[in-house]
Amino acid sequence: MTTHETSTAPLGLRERKKQKTRERVRREAYRLFTEHGYEATTVDQIADAAEISSSTFFRYFPTKEDVVIQDEYDPALAEAVRARPTGEPIVDAILGSLKGSLGAMLQQDRESLLLRTRLTLNDPALRARNVAEQERSERAMAEVIAERTGREATDLEVRCAAAALIAVFTTLVRHWVEGDGKEDLAALYERHLPLLSRGLDF
Amino acid sequence: MTTHETSTAPLGLRERKKQKTRERVRREAYRLFTEHGYEATTVDQIADAAEISSSTFFRYFPTKEDVVIQDEYDPALAEAVRARPTGEPIVDAILGSLKGSLGAMLQQDRESLLLRTRLTLNDPALRARNVAEQERSERAMAEVIAERTGREATDLEVRCAAAALIAVFTTLVRHWVEGDGKEDLAALYERHLPLLSRGLDF
DNA sequence: TCCCAAATGGAAGTCCACTGTCAATATTTG
DNA sequence: CAAATATTGACAGTGGACTTCCATTTGGGA
Numbered sequence: 001m002t003t004h005e006t007s008t009a010p011l012g013l014r015e016r017k018k019q020k021t022r023e024r025v026r027r028e029a030y031r032l033f034t035e036h037g038y039e040a041t042t043v044d045q046i047a048d049a050a051e052i053s054s055s056t057f058f059r060y061f062p063t064k065e066d067v068v069i070q071d072e073y074d075p076a077l078a079e080a081v082r083a084r085p086t087g088e089p090i091v092d093a094i095l096g097s098l099k100g101s102l103g104a105m106l107q108q109d110r111e112s113l114l115l116r117t118r119l120t121l122n123d124p125a126l127r128a129r130n131v132a133e134q135e136r137s138e139r140a141m142a143e144v145i146a147e148r149t150g151r152e153a154t155d156l157e158v159r160c161a162a163a164a165l166i167a168v169f170t171t172l173v174r175h176w177v178e179g180d181g182k183e184d185l186a187a188l189y190e191r192h193l194p195l196l197s198r199g200l201d202f
Numbered sequence: 203m204t205t206h207e208t209s210t211a212p213l214g215l216r217e218r219k220k221q222k223t224r225e226r227v228r229r230e231a232y233r234l235f236t237e238h239g240y241e242a243t244t245v246d247q248i249a250d251a252a253e254i255s256s257s258t259f260f261r262y263f264p265t266k267e268d269v270v271i272q273d274e275y276d277p278a279l280a281e282a283v284r285a286r287p288t289g290e291p292i293v294d295a296i297l298g299s300l301k302g303s304l305g306a307m308l309q310q311d312r313e314s315l316l317l318r319t320r321l322t323l324n325d326p327a328l329r330a331r332n333v334a335e336q337e338r339s340e341r342a343m344a345e346v347i348a349e350r351t352g353r354e355a356t357d358l359e360v361r362c363a364a365a366a367l368i369a370v371f372t373t374l375v376r377h378w379v380e381g382d383g384k385e386d387l388a389a390l391y392e393r394h395l396p397l398l399s400r401g402l403d404f
Numbered sequence: 405t406c407c408c409a410a411a412t413g414g415a416a417g418t419c420c421a422c423t424g425t426c427a428a429t430a431t432t433t434g
Numbered sequence: 435c436a437a438a439t440a441t442t443g444a445c446a447g448t449g450g451a452c453t454t455c456c457a458t459t460t461g462g463g464a
Binding site: 089125145166170171175 | 291292326329330333350351358360361362363366367369370372373374393394397399402404
């Protein structure tokens with residue numbers, strides 16, 4: 001499940017239409033982006049494909065960049081980790097979470113994750129956006145670690161740990177994408193995350 | 203020393219002038235960027251400040267982004283690590299390098315590093331560029347680790363380690379910049395890098 | 405059913421990065 | 435010094451993201 005349903009009143013026709021349009025625009029945008037690249041695709045083309053005017057496009061998305069979402073798996077991960085017992089080491093807690101609902105989530109969104117990641121990894125213009133997301137992930141992770149250890153989230157040690165964790169995540173996802181998603185992402189985590197808990201023995 | 207002097211024939215007036223101009227443009231660009239931000243500064247303004255026409259600007263720099271240099275400390279680090287004894291664990295090797303010429307280099311470029319880092323950290327448009335640099339750093343680091351351990355640089359384990367290292371570097375530099383460079387960067391490395399070698403004990 | 409507010413399309417317009425051309429000027433070379 | 439060559443400025447584009455405005459359409463409530 002990708003979208004957070006806000007507890008839902010019957011939702012009139014108008015709203016439903018808007019939602020449809022929003023989805024359609026995104027779908028077409030992604031299609032064009034993967035076909036021709038992000039930069040090479042103009043807003044006009046997206047608008048045409050989605051059968052709206054370009055002014056309407058900007059009513060839905062403040063900028064072209066905003067079409068590219070990022071439904072934050074890492075914050076979701078942070079959330080999942082929160083549910084784990086406090087004594088458990090952080091790496092174990094993460095791996096534990098992956099076996100639960102989070103793993104299912106990953107499987108479900110596999111296609112779209114693959115697509116989006118490939119885009120943000122390859123298209124320079126999208127990277128900036130991605131970096132911002134990554135920072136949020138780092139902060140979220142730092143907060144979880146802080147909660148679990150009674151330290152401050154701003155503690156340099158904690159920030160470093162969070163950064164290292166997210167960096168490994170990213171590396172694994174990148175590897176996974178490079179292999180067209182054929183490998184099992186969860187297995188990659190299980191195999192390589194312990195590197196950080198046992199220490200770099202190089 | 204920031205620029206690599208190519209072994210130098212007497213270098214005519216024409217060349218000397220070009221070099222001057224190049225420097226002037228960059229200097230003015232940086233000044234304007236820090237004053238008003240990267241996006242908010244137009245090429246015309248830079249050209250005016252540097253007293254050239256905007257067409258000349260583009261003769262010197264293919265794109266506006268290209269004005270922002272990045273003299274790659276991390277690859278330099280990789281180089282320094284190469285000089286260390288092979289048996290030494292990677293983290294120790296890095297810390298060892300910092301005490302040598304690399305440390306001096308950091309001190310020397312302190313101001314400009316501070317300036318540039320602040321820029322690339324705060325200005326979304328510059329991040330993309332930065333990310334590319336970071337990837338190069340990761341690859342360079344991965345290669346060093348590979349050399350020292352007889353593994354492949356493409357080994358996932360190696361890539362993860364390199365990514366984690368660079369991530370911690372970045373975190374430390376960011377912290378350093380946030381504190382206006384008042385702390386001792388080398389000391390930060392010494393204090394926090396061991397986190398990775400002893401393992402995340404959270 | 406009728407009216408209002410919201411959503412849309414269309415067109416014209418702004419801003420800025422970047423390109424192409426050409427004539428003027430500066431440097432080099434012989 | 436003169437001819438050849440390189441560098442520059444001025445100027446007029448182009449393309450694409452984003453804005454503004456207004457007339458039209460559409461959905462929702464009375």
